Amino acid sequence: MKARIAVTPGDGIGPEIVAEAVKVLKAVADKFGHELALDHHLVGGAAYDDCGDCLPDATLAACRAADAVLLGAVGGPKYDRLPGPQRPEKRALLTLRKELGLFANLRPAKVWAPLKDASPLKPSIVEAGLDLLVVRELTGGVYFGRHERAEDGLSALDYMPYSTAEIERIARVAFEAARKRRGRVTSIDKANVLETSRLWRETVTRIHEADYADVELDHMYVDNGAMQLVRAPQHFDVILTENMFGDILSDEASQITGSIGMLPSASLRSDGFGLYEPIHGSAPDIAGQDVANPLATILSAAMMLRHSLGLAAEADDIESAVGRTLADGVFTRDLGGTVKCSEMGQAVIERL
Numbered sequence: 162m163k164a165r166i167a168v169t170p171g172d173g174i175g176p177e178i179v180a181e182a183v184k185v186l187k188a189v190a191d192k193f194g195h196e197l198a199l200d201h202h203l204v205g206g207a208a209y210d211d212c213g214d215c216l217p218d219a220t221l222a223a224c225r226a227a228d229a230v231l232l233g234a235v236g237g238p239k240y241d242r243l244p245g246p247q248r249p250e251k252r253a254l255l256t257l258r259k260e261l262g263l264f265a266n267l268r269p270a271k272v273w274a275p276l277k278d279a280s281p282l283k284p285s286i287v288e289a290g291l292d293l294l295v296v297r298e299l300t301g302g303v304y305f306g307r308h309e310r311a312e313d314g315l316s317a318l319d320y321m322p323y324s325t326a327e328i329e330r331i332a333r334v335a336f337e338a339a340r341k342r343r344g345r346v347t348s349i350d351k352a353n354v355l356e357t358s359r360l361w362r363e364t365v366t367r368i369h370e371a372d373y374a375d376v377e378l379d380h381m382y383v384d385n386g387a388m389q390l391v392r393a394p395q396h397f398d399v400i401l402t403e404n405m406f407g408d409i410l411s412d413e414a415s416q417i418t419g420s421i422g423m424l425p426s427a428s429l430r431s432d433g434f435g436l437y438e439p440i441h442g443s444a445p446d447i448a449g450q451d452v453a454n455p456l457a458t459i460l461s462a463a464m465m466l467r468h469s470l471g472l473a474a475e476a477d478d479i480e481s482a483v484g485r486t487l488a489d490g491v492f493t494r495d496l497g498g499t500v501k502c503s504e505m506g507q508a509v510i511e512r513l
C-alpha cells in the first residue's frame with residue numbers, strides 16, 4: 162500500500178527519537194513492500210525559530226493532507242517566556258488536536274516483562290497485572306474552555322464545558338476498545354462535585370445500557386482512581402476519562418510501568434486519521450546527546466500502522482521486535498543501560 166505521513170520532530174529530543182522511528186518505519190515498509198512517503202515539517206519551538214509561529218500554516222496544511230502524523234515533542238525553556246497562546250504546547254499541540262479533530266487519545270500502559278523490576282511498585286502488585294489503556298477525551302473540557310483574567314489581575318477563571326455528544330463519542334471509543342481487550346471500562350470523574358462529571362456519568366451509563374451491556378462498567382471518583390492505580394492496578398483494563406483527568410492519570414499510569422520512555426499514544430478522529438507521539442516531553446536536559454529512549458516513538462509508529470493505515474501485522478511485527486530487543490537486555494540509560502538512542506533504533510531494526 163501507499164501512504165503519506167507528515168513527520169513533525171519538534172524540539173529537544175524530538176528529532177533524535179523521531180529519526181529512529183522513521184528508520185524503523187522504512188525497514189517495515191521494505192519488508193512488507195509498502196510505499197511510505199515520510200515528509201518532514203517544522204513544529205513547536207523549531208518552527209518558531211524559523212518563522213515566529215509554533216504551528217506554521219504549511220505544517221498544519223501538510224498534516225491535514227497526510228494519512229497520519231508522527232510527532233516527536235514540543236517545547237523547551239527557551240520558549241517558556243512566550244505569551245500563553247503562542248507557546249509550543251498551546252499553539253502547536255493543542256491547536257493541532259483541535260484543528261484536526263483528534264478527540265480520542267489512546268494511551269496504553271503496560272509492564273514489559275524484561276522491565277518488571279523498573280516499576281516503583283512492589284513486585285507483588287506488578288505481578289498481579291499491570292496492562293491498561295487510558296482513553297482520554299482530548300478536544301473538550303477545561304483545556305478548550307474560555308480562560309480569563311480579571312482586569313485588575315486579581316482573579317481568574319477557566320471554564321470546563323462538555324456536551325453530551327462529546328461524551329458519547331469518547332465513551333463509544335472506550336467500550337469498543339474494551340471489547341478487544343479484557344472487557345472492562347472504568348469511567349473516572351468527579352461527579353460528587355462537578356456538573357460536567359454528572360453529565361459524564363449519566364451519558365456513559367446510558368450508552369453502556371443501550372449498546373455495550375456485554376462490557377463491564379464501573380465508575381470511580383478521580384481521587385479514588387488515582388489511589389487505586391497504585392494500590393491495585395490489576396483492577397483496570399480501559400480507563401475512560403475527560404481531558405484533564407486523563408492528562409494526570411496517564412502520567413501516573415506511565416510511571417508505575419517504570420519507564421515513561423516506553424509509552425506511546427494515538428490521538429484519533431472517527432475516520433481513522435490520527436496523530437502519534439510518545440507521551441513524554443522534549444527532555445531538553447538530554448537533547449542532542451543521543452541518550453534518549455526512542456522506543457515510545459517507535460511504538461507510536463506501530464500504533465499508527467495499526468490504527469490509521471490498517472497494517473496490523475506490521476504493527477505486531479514492530480512490537481514483537483521491541484519485546485525481543487528488551488529481552489536481549491538492550492537498554493537505554495532510562496532503563497538502566499548504556500545503549501544510545503541510535504543504537505536502540507538499530508537494535509530494533511536488526512530484530513525485525
Ligand code: IPM
Pocket residue numbers: 250251254408
Ligand atoms: C500531554 C501533555 C500536554 C497535555 C501538554 C504539553 C499541553 O502533558 O499530552 O499529556 O496536557 O495534554
Ligand code: MG
Pocket residue numbers: 408409412
Ligand atoms: Mg500530560
